[in-house]
Amino acid sequence: MRIDIMTLFPDTVGDVLSESILGRAQERGFITVRTHQIRDWTTNKQNQVDDYPYGGGRGAVMQADPLYRCWAHICEETGTRPHTIYMSPCGRVFDQGQARRLAADYENLILVCGHYEGIDQRFIDECVDEELSLGDFVLTGGEIAAMAVTDAVCRLLPGVLSDPECFEEESHWNGLLEYPQYSRPAVWHERPVPEVLTSGDHAKVARWRRKQSILRTMYRRPDLFARLRLPDKTKAEKKFIQELEEEDHEFKVRYAENLGR
Ligand SMILES: C[S@@+](CC[C@H](N)C(=O)[O-])C[C@H]1O[C@@H](n2cnc3c(N)ncnc32)[C@H](O)[C@@H]1O
Known part of the structure; x- marks a missing residue:
């Protein structure tokens, strides 16, 4: 271009x-x-x-x-x-x-x-x-x-x-804000990096990041969250949404509101 x-x-x-x-x-x-x-x-x-x-x-x-x-x-x-x-x-x-x-x-x-x-x-x-x-x-x-x-x-x-x-995982690509990012050292000013990120378990890291992304969008940008259509069709996606609903009551309420629209 x-x-x-x-x-x-x-x-x-x-x-x-x-x-x-x-x-x-x-x-x-x-x-x-x-x-x-x-x-x-x-x-x-x-x-x-x-x-x-x-x-x-x-x-x-x-x-x-x-x-x-x-x-x-x-x-x-x-x-x-x-x-x-x-x-x-x-x-x-x-x-x-x-x-x-x-x-x-x-x-x-x-x-x-x-x-x-x-x-x-x-x-x-x-x-x-x-x-x-x-x-x-x-x-x-x-x-x-x-x-x-x-x-x-x-x-x-x-x-x-x-x-x-590089950009497909970033904020605003799929209607979500990006999850929090961390780099070395593992502890800085007595603030440790979330444990999951040093676990080496890629599936767990991916799940944590997706959850952070969804909750961050919900709390910081309710306007974006209201427009979001989270896929919950496959078994794994349904389970993920269900777990999120159990972990965060506010998510459960707002997600239900979105579905009702
Ligand atoms: C002082 S502004 C002119 C504002 C204009 N008198 C008005 O009230 O709409 C001068 C120039 O800055 C640029 N500009 C100012 N605000 C902008 C914005 N929010 N987005 C893009 N360009 C902007 C435009 O190119 C504009 O011609």
Whole structure:
């Protein structure tokens, strides 16, 4: 996949995305990330990209033309018309499901980072396919959101992580939060690692992790838990759910509520 990011801060964005796992993935050719300075596509001497908002009010709005010229340059360079996303607090809230969709559906993406009061609606109407928000809050610019989307999408692509298991066991893959993780030493500040994790019994470890995952989701994210459909069709799954119900009364109540929906 190739991701082109349109921004007023291409060096900052490029530096962050060239580090660590994504940097190595770029070096190995699994992904390509390019940043573009929108200011380079102005036609005035001052390289001004913004102007006052029609209708009055405070702040400045990024003008449509430099954005369009930058966007058209990327289309020409890639020889395609990439799916174009404007990072915006008015967009659909980005989550793991959106990351999976973008990773599966597109070979080329353009991410547009706004600044000031945002960007001229006419550029959005002409060139943008969708708007994505990082959450229900307002950032000063779209760069952090674009970096978050790039990171979340790219780590799902073949070759970027060593194994699909790396993300398939993580939070939000199957509607659950991940279980707690521990590393050496076995005792730190008088806090021992849960005994089961040092038992060497893989089945027991797997069961403990699944239980922690379910209970953590239930207590921390009741909204996710309410949407969860735990499989209880096979004998082993039924037994597991039954044991959980016996071990945790709250689970029994909430699981029954979910089934009733
Ligand atoms: C200060 S914001 C503009 C906010 C805009 N006036 C509004 O009230 O909706 C400047 C830029 O930051 C980016 N931005 C701000 N909050 C964001 C969010 N939650 N998700 C994604 N991008 C965001 C957008 O690109 C936006 O054009």
